Amino acid sequence: MKVMLVVFWITITAVSIGLAGVSGDKIIDGTEARPHSRPYMAYLDIKSLFKRYACGGFLIHRNFVLTAGHCKGRSINVILGVHNLTKPEPSVQVIKVKNMIRHERYNKKKLENDIMLLKLEKSATLTNDVTIINIPNSTQNFRNGTLCSVAGWGKTASSGYGSNTLREVDVTVQEPCKDPKMICARGTGQKGICNGDSGGPLICPDNNNSPLAVGIVSYSDTKCCEENNRNDVYTMVSAYRSWLDNKMSQYPLV
Incomplete structure (x- = not known):
């Protein structure tokens, strides 16, 4: 059974960048990351017609964030440079998404081609806490046990x-x-x-x-x-x- 890993909520506590106290999704049996040790990470604040939910993503270019196809909504704000959603952080950049470019052959039922490129309304400012992550070329694969x-x-x-x-x-x-x-x-x-x-x-x-x-x-x-x-x-x-x-x-x- 395929279970999509988004989460929905009705109300949001207006703390810090407005994302604290939300119902969301989390790593199981993991540990807290060292603050800003993954500066390519993006938190996606997604609005649909009747719901609001969150996904992750990652910065692959100053103008583009990559995420899953099933994270599409009516509007998305990308939050970069954030570690703790409940505390003001000077490193935070909030950028609206201008274009949601989901794969043309995305299949919601089978979750095939589950990929979406987000074109940002403005370029991200690259800092120590906001950086680009490299992606593999078309021939790079990773073996069993990596x-x-x-x-x-x-x-x-x-x-x-x-x-x-x-x-x-x-x-x-x-x-x-x-x-x-x-x-x-x-x-x-x-x-x-x-x-x-x-x-x-x-x-x-x-x-x-x-x-x-x-x-x-x-x-x-x-x-x-x-x-x-x-x-x-x-x-x-x-x-x-x-x-x-x-x-x-x-x-x-x-």
């Missing part, structure tokens, strides 16, 4: 609320995955992703041991985030590199 990591502001339990602070957990690539355009990964025991972590990056080391965003959080194969040794499924970024390059070239930079 140790990677994932982070998000999602739930720490299936019935819980979203985390106020960014959390992270180590996971290991599992082969084969059911779809050649997806990556399966799991942590030990209950470790892994949960609701609200959708759209965040799966980070693996490249040949120089530098972080590379190789996957996008898509779904978990179980309803319960606490199930032991479950597979979490990520959209494989390298499989869509040509699509990404083509789409980015179609939109004027600001």
Whole structure:
């Protein structure tokens, strides 16, 4: 069973940047990330017609954020440079999304081609706390057993609320995955992703041991985030590199 990892809420406590106290999704059995140690991370504040929800994302260009296709809404604000959603942080940049570019063959039921490029209304200002993460080329793949990591502001339990602070957990690539355009990964025991972590990056080391965003959080194969040794499924970024390059070239930079 494919369970999308977004989360919905009705009310928001107006604290700091307006995102504190929301119901959200969180890393299971992980630890709090060192503040601003993942400066490419983006928190997506998404509005649809009747709901408001959150996803993750990551900055791949001053003008573009990458996330999951199922994170599309009527409007999205991208929050960069944030660690704790409840506290004012001078590093924070809030930028509206101008264009939501979801893959043309996105399949909501099967969660196929679950990828979306967000064109920002204005360029992000690159700082120590807001940086770009590299993505793989079309030929880069990661073998079974590769140790990677994932982070998000999602739930720490299936019935819980979203985390106020960014959390992270180590996971290991599992082969084969059911779809050649997806990556399966799991942590030990209950470790892994949960609701609200959708759209965040799966980070693996490249040949120089530098972080590379190789996957996008898509779904978990179980309803319960606490199930032991479950597979979490990520959209494989390298499989869509040509699509990404083509789409980015179609939109004027600001």
